Every structure is written in C-alpha cells, then in structure tokens.
Amino acid sequence: MTKALAMLESHPADLGGVDPEAIAAAIQECLTCAQACTACADACLAESDPAAMRDCIRTDLDCADVCEVTVRILSRRGDALGVTRQLLAVCEQACRACAEECERHAEHHRHCAECAEACRSCEDACQQLRQHLG
Template identity: 45%
Template sequence: MTVAEMQHCISECLACMEACNICYRACLQEEDALAMKKCIQLDRDCADICALAVQYMSSQSPFAVQICQLCADICEACAGECAKHSHDHCQRCAQVCRKCAEACRKMAA
C-alpha cells in the first residue's frame, strides 16, 4: 500500500465519519425517531470504526489491515440500512459509506 493509497483511505474514512454523524443527528430529529433506531446505531458504530481506522492507519499500526477490514464490513452494513430510508441524509450516508467500504477493502487487501 502506497502512502497516497493510505491517504485516500484516511480521507474516505473521515468523510464517512462526518456523513454518519450528520445522519445520526438528523435521524434523531425525524418524526418517528424510534423507527430509525437501527440506522442511528449503525451510524454511531460506523463513525466510531472510521475514527479508529484513521488512528490505526495514521500511526501505521500493524493491526490497521484488520481494522480496515472491520471498517469495510460495518460501512457496508450502515450503507445497507441507510439505503432503506428515503431521507436525503440517509441516502447521502449510504453513498459515502459504500465509497469508504471500497477504500478500506483495498487497504485491507
């Protein structure tokens, strides 16, 4: 993995963390926030693992590959859940999560 490839993955993780945090906050404001429970939980999980992946890649941890693989899995789960909802913030989050998952899978390969 080149430095440029790692920087790309870090950038995708940061963008994903931001999109998940925006989605999380917006879901809490929805009329039926209880119906958004799974989306909210996955947004939190995804934002947290993205932050951890950035830390591990930035410090060149020998465990960065495993964290990136887990990050990709959680991003895919979050994307799948967000895609079920018609809200703009959910659709945007799903799109960003898919891009992050792809970058993390490349990092983990």
C-alpha cells in the same frame, strides 16, 4: 495534495513499501464517512418518528466510531500489519452494514442516501488498501 498525504510523506519513518496515496485515500474516506454517519444519526433523531430510525442511528454511530479509530491507526506508523488489515476489514463491514441500513431509508430521507454513498466509498477505499497490504 491532501493534508493526510502530506503528513504521511513528511513522516521520517519508512512506510515499508505501502503506497502513501492508498493510505491517504482511506484516511480521507474514513473521515468523510465518520462525518456523514454522525450527521445522518443526528438527522434521524430530528425526524418525526426517531424511534423508527433506531437501527439506523445505532448503525450510523457504530460506523462513525470504527471509521474514526481506523483514521487514527492509519495515521501512525506501526509494524502490526495484521492488526491494520483486520481493522480495515472491520471498517469495511461497518460501512457495508451502515450503507445497507441507510439504503432502506434512502428513498424517504436524503441524509440516509448521502450517508450510504459515503459508506460505500469508504468501504471501497478500505478494501483497496487492505488488498494492497497483502
């Protein structure tokens, strides 16, 4: 059991029928993606021509920020499911954009390949949770 799942299940408020494992999976994927994107941006800055990686760096940092906000919202109980759904959709879009950008560099930069993989996993987890929320 992940700490995210343990925290969700230990909360005294009801989840309103939402599967805590789906929420915990999205939280974990968002955390992993945020870390991967932050590390990828840093690795891009260490490349021989960081200016050529500018779009990748910006997309990485945008995705990391969106993932971190998504974790915070998913970790709290709230009645604004519409906001949560919209945030999950935004997170999917940020992850998709970052994955696409990183995939452009993946052949030459392993950190971009790793980041793209994390982004795709996060995109999938957010999509699954959003569909579960209705």
